[in-house]
Amino acid sequence: MVDVPNPLTTVAAHRSRISELVGVMPPVTLPVAGCLGLALAEDLVAAVALPPFDNSAMDGYAVRAADVATVPVTLPVTDDIPAGRASSTPLGPGTAQRIMTGAPVPVGADAVVQVEWTDGGTSSVRVDRGVPAGANVRRTADDVAVGTTVLAAGTALGPAQLGLAAALGFGSLPVRRRPRVLVLSTGSELVGPGEALGPGQIYESNGVMLAAAVREAGGEAELVRFVPDDVAAFRAAVEPRLAGVDLLLTSGGVSAGAYEVVKDALTGRGVEFTRVAMQPGGPQGAGRYRGVAVATLPGNPVSAQVSFEVFIRPALRAALGFPVVERPTAVAALDSPLTSPAGRTQFRRGRYDPASGRVVTPVGGPGSHLLSALALSDCLIEVPPDVTELAAGAEVLVRFLQ
Numbered sequence: 157m158v159d160v161p162n163p164l165t166t167v168a169a170h171r172s173r174i175s176e177l178v179g180v181m182p183p184v185t186l187p188v189a190g191c192l193g194l195a196l197a198e199d200l201v202a203a204v205a206l207p208p209f210d211n212s213a214m215d216g217y218a219v220r221a222a223d224v225a226t227v228p229v230t231l232p233v234t235d236d237i238p239a240g241r242a243s244s245t246p247l248g249p250g251t252a253q254r255i256m257t258g259a260p261v262p263v264g265a266d267a268v269v270q271v272e273w274t275d276g277g278t279s280s281v282r283v284d285r286g287v288p289a290g291a292n293v294r295r296t297a298d299d300v301a302v303g304t305t306v307l308a309a310g311t312a313l314g315p316a317q318l319g320l321a322a323a324l325g326f327g328s329l330p331v332r333r334r335p336r337v338l339v340l341s342t343g344s345e346l347v348g349p350g351e352a353l354g355p356g357q358i359y360e361s362n363g364v365m366l367a368a369a370v371r372e373a374g375g376e377a378e379l380v381r382f383v384p385d386d387v388a389a390f391r392a393a394v395e396p397r398l399a400g401v402d403l404l405l406t407s408g409g410v411s412a413g414a415y416e417v418v419k420d421a422l423t424g425r426g427v428e429f430t431r432v433a434m435q436p437g438g439p440q441g442a443g444r445y446r447g448v449a450v451a452t453l454p455g456n457p458v459s460a461q462v463s464f465e466v467f468i469r470p471a472l473r474a475a476l477g478f479p480v481v482e483r484p485t486a487v488a489a490l491d492s493p494l495t496s497p498a499g500r501t502q503f504r505r506g507r508y509d510p511a512s513g514r515v516v517t518p519v520g521g522p523g524s525h526l527l528s529a530l531a532l533s534d535c536l537i538e539v540p541p542d543v544t545e546l547a548a549g550a551e552v553l554v555r556f557l558q
Contacts, residue, residue, distance in 0.1 A: 164433035165440070167501050171467050173442050177449035178403055178471040184333040188322050191313045193374050194331040195477040200307040202324050205297035210261040212237075214292040217252040217274060217281055218265035221289040230282045237262065252281050261293055268292035300324065310479040332477035335375040335402040338448075339367045340394065341382040342408040342417050343455060348381065361527065362407040362460045366453075369464050370405070373472040385415040398448050402475070405468065408455030410439045418452050427452065433541055434501045436524035437463040456524035462503050465536065465557065484556050488516035493547050496539040505533035508554055516554050534558050 183197035212218065223231060231252040237244050239258040247253055247264035255261070255268060266289045273285040300306055306324065307317055313331070321329055346360040347353055360382045367377035378401075383393045394404065409418035410429060418441065419429055427443035427450050436459040441452035451471075453463040465483070473481035488508055496502040505526075506516045516537055520529025535554040539546065546552065 164438075164499070165430045167432060167434050167466060170430070170432045170440055170442065171470060174451050174467045175471040175474055177442060177444065177451070178335065178475045179449075180477060181332040181335055181402070181475045183330050185328045185330050187328050188318055188326060191318060191329050191331050192315070194313050194334070196307055196309050196311045196313065197330040197332050197477055199305045199309050200311075200321060200324075200326070200329070202300045202302055202304045202306050204325055205302050206300035206323060207294045207296055207298060210296055211258050211294050212255045212261055212268045212292060213257065213294050214268050214270040215257050216255060216268045216270040216272075216292065217283070218247055218255045218262055218268050219252045219283070219287075220247065220249060220265060221267040221287060221291070223250055223252075224267075224269060224283045224286040227286050228282055228284050230280055232280050233278060235262070236278075252283075254278065254281070266290065266293070310477055312478060332475070335472055335475045336400060337367075337370045337375050337377050337403045337405050337472075338380060338394070338397055338401045339363055339370060339377050340380040340404070340406045341366075341455075342385065342390065342406060343382060344384040344386075344415075346382040361457055362453075362455065365457065365461055366405060366407060366464060369461065369469065370472065373469045374476050375403075375472050383417070385409065385417045387417055387421045390417050390421045395446065398446055401448050403468075403472075404445060404448050404450045405453070406450070407453045407460040410441050410452045410454060412439070422450065422452070426450075433499055434466070434503065435497055435522060436503070437466070438500075440467070454524070457527045458505075458530050459524040461530060462524075462536065465555070466503065482555075486510075486514065486554050486556070487551050488514045488554050490537075490546055490548055490550050490552055491515045491517045493545070493550075494518055494537075494539070495545050496543055498544050499541050501541050502537075502539040503555075504537040504539065505529050506535050506537045506554060507533055508535045508556070516552065 233254055234251045235245050235253040237255040237259040239256045244262040247262045267287045269283050269287050275282040341360055341363040345357050347357045349359050363379050367379040370377035383389045406418050409416045426445050427441050429441040431438045432440050439454045443450050453460045470481040505519045508516045519533045520526040535556045538553045
């Protein structure tokens with residue numbers, strides 16, 4: 157059977173197709189400690205204030221500022237207030253109370269003198285430097301007032317955001333659950349790392365690389381050992397594992413040659429195969445198999461990883477509920493000329509150097525087998541489909557990989 161050439165699919169159209177297939181994950185409630193890297197599914201509204209009460213910003217002495225306006229002055233110490241005390245006695249005029257950082261400021265006090273400006277006494281204290289009213293006092297709701305939306309839906313939950321949620325008393329948070337991705341590489345020539353290579357064999361790398369990429373994007377990856385170029389073996393490896401999977405992600409077996417096992421196994425079963433107007437990564441497939449979203453990537457390692465960056469990572473980030481799904485970009489000047497095929501968006505690998513005036517250096521050539529060049533790169537240089545030549549110094553869009 158000879159493939160009849162079809163018009164090339166645009167990068168934008170295929171990216172939209174993959175995103176639609178994956179969709180948005182349902183919300184779940186997880187313990188705060190398990191939410192790192194996820195996105196809030198709902199606005200987070202403060203039910204308590206931060207701070208919840210007036211408290212001391214210093215170890216020192218709670219005083220009336222008027223009583224220490226003239227120094228040195230010695231004041232009797234009438235109470236000792238550690239952090240965590242539920243209540244304290246009011247502060248009388250002309251007295252001081254020893255207080256620890258975070259402890260509630262007693263009624264009657266309007267300032268705290270830090271201990272370094274005193275003699276540190278316990279029954280009486282000599283104050284050597286005065287403070288104005290309000291000094292070293294954290295006022296109730298100075299940070300967050302009750303009813304404030306502190307984090308909006310879609311906010312990425314990093315250490316600071318989780319710390320804020322915990323400080324507000326949230327033991328769990330509503331988040332989008334992680335997409336579950338089944339990762340599978342195909343090819344009879346593949347051998348697992350650490351095994352002996354036979355004639356015509358190569359070590360399998362796509363599975364490890366793509367599973368790591370899924371996890372880096374925020375998903376959960378189940379890596380299936382590569383399968384030979386056999387339709388029955390492919391289906392036997394995939395079908396028992398589809399329950400609970402949000403995306404089946406394959407690499408290899410999607411081109412126009414013989415022994416294209418993924419194409420042979422899934423054509424006519426809900427998955428459509430196409431050629432996208434890009435280099436590397438032209439052969440692609442997308443659809444549903446047994447109700448599960450499917451994205452099929454080319455087998456060459458650079459093609460597979462570039463395809464993941466262009467199509468799969470944005471879909472996973474959208475599935476997690478992040479409002480911004482693309483990697484950061486910048487405009488940079490090429491430090492050497494390059495060429496690009498007409499009618500195709502080219503993604504060359506490069507290194508970006510902001511210190512030298514936003515210059516990007518292509519790393520390696522355009523070949524989709526040059527995995528070492530990809531490993532040494534920190535960005536993709538995007539060349540539009542209507543551009544075939546770029547001189548040194550020409551401005552290009554770079555998409556960061558880190």
